[in-house]
Amino acid sequence: MNKWMSRTTRPLLAVVLCLAALEMSQAAEPEPLEFKGSKMGSSEQELKELYPSSFFQPEINEELYRSLGERYKALYLSSHSSREVPRVFCESPEDTQGDRVCRISEATIAAVAASTYFTYYSNSLASILITFEQPEANFAPVLEALVEKYGPPTKIEPDEVVTGMGVKYTNQTATWFLPSGSITAQKYNGEISESIVYFLSTMGLEESKRRNAEHAKDAAKDL
Numbered sequence: 359m360n361k362w363m364s365r366t367t368r369p370l371l372a373v374v375l376c377l378a379a380l381e382m383s384q385a386a387e388p389e390p391l392e393f394k395g396s397k398m399g400s401s402e403q404e405l406k407e408l409y410p411s412s413f414f415q416p417e418i419n420e421e422l423y424r425s426l427g428e429r430y431k432a433l434y435l436s437s438h439s440s441r442e443v444p445r446v447f448c449e450s451p452e453d454t455q456g457d458r459v460c461r462i463s464e465a466t467i468a469a470v471a472a473s474t475y476f477t478y479y480s481n482s483l484a485s486i487l488i489t490f491e492q493p494e495a496n497f498a499p500v501l502e503a504l505v506e507k508y509g510p511p512t513k514i515e516p517d518e519v520v521t522g523m524g525v526k527y528t529n530q531t532a533t534w535f536l537p538s539g540s541i542t543a544q545k546y547n548g549e550i551s552e553s554i555v556y557f558l559s560t561m562g563l564e565e566s567k568r569r570n571a572e573h574a575k576d577a578a579k580d581l
Contacts, residue, residue: 391538391557393467393486396476398539398559400483402448402458405476409462411442455566456484467555468503470496477562484562488555489547497545497553501532504543504555508534511543519546539563 391398395408416438426434448460456477465474465488472490476483490496505511511532519527527550534541539559547554 391536391541391559393474393488393557396483396486398483398557399561401481402460402476402478405460405483406446409445411444412464414441414443457481468500470500479562479565482561484559484565486557488557490553491551493545493550493553497530497543500553500555501543504532504534504541508536508541511541519550521550 396405418435418438423431423434443463445463446460447463448458450457451459456479458478458481460476460478462474462476465472467474467488467490470490472488475487477485477487490500512535513533515531515533517529517531519529521527527546530545532543537560539557539562542554542556542558544554544556546552
């Protein structure tokens with residue numbers, strides 16, 4: 359997992375990998391696994407084409423501008439000119455979770471502000487992680503949107519979450535198992551302030567299992 363992703367996602371992703379390996383092949387009708395046009399198997403460049411750069415125009419302080427000499431007026435305008443701001447930020451993580459991970463700025467899911475992370479193996483989109491805040495208000499509309507697009511989940515599991523203060527909450531995890539992969543939506547992702555939606559392709563599952571096994575072998579050699 360790279361520095362952008364919350365460490366609390368690790369327990370969920372481990373569970374998703376295990377469940378998906380058992381049940382992914384049981385779905386009947388194939389459904390394209392994608393998020394806003396980003397299809398599993400697509401390239402990093404295709405993602406950047408879906409999210410072109412936005413233009414930013416800093417606000418000019420008219421009073422300050424008028425007080426400057428001609429030379430400094432030119433410098434001031436130059437520093438406050440409109441410029442392209444990339445909406446896709448990509449890096450190569452240090453761990454086994456993908457060759458490249460891309461983050462989208464100003465992202466949403468079902469009109470809810472979100473953080474999105476696209477993981478690639480060999481320049482092929484393998485998984486999409488989406489996190490968003492205020493689960494009490496936002497999880498229901500996100501879940502409803504997923505049901506509208508992919509149909510009822512394969513299963514919904516309630517479980518109990520206990521905070522550090524001892525307060526109990528009923529968590530909810532909905533999972534769709536599809537021939538092309540799986541989708542998991544969880545109301546509380548390790549803490550009560552964040553929800554998660556995780557798209558995982560069949561290729562992503564198999565490649566993650568392979569790399570994790572190799573990592574375990576390497577770790578065993580260091581005993």
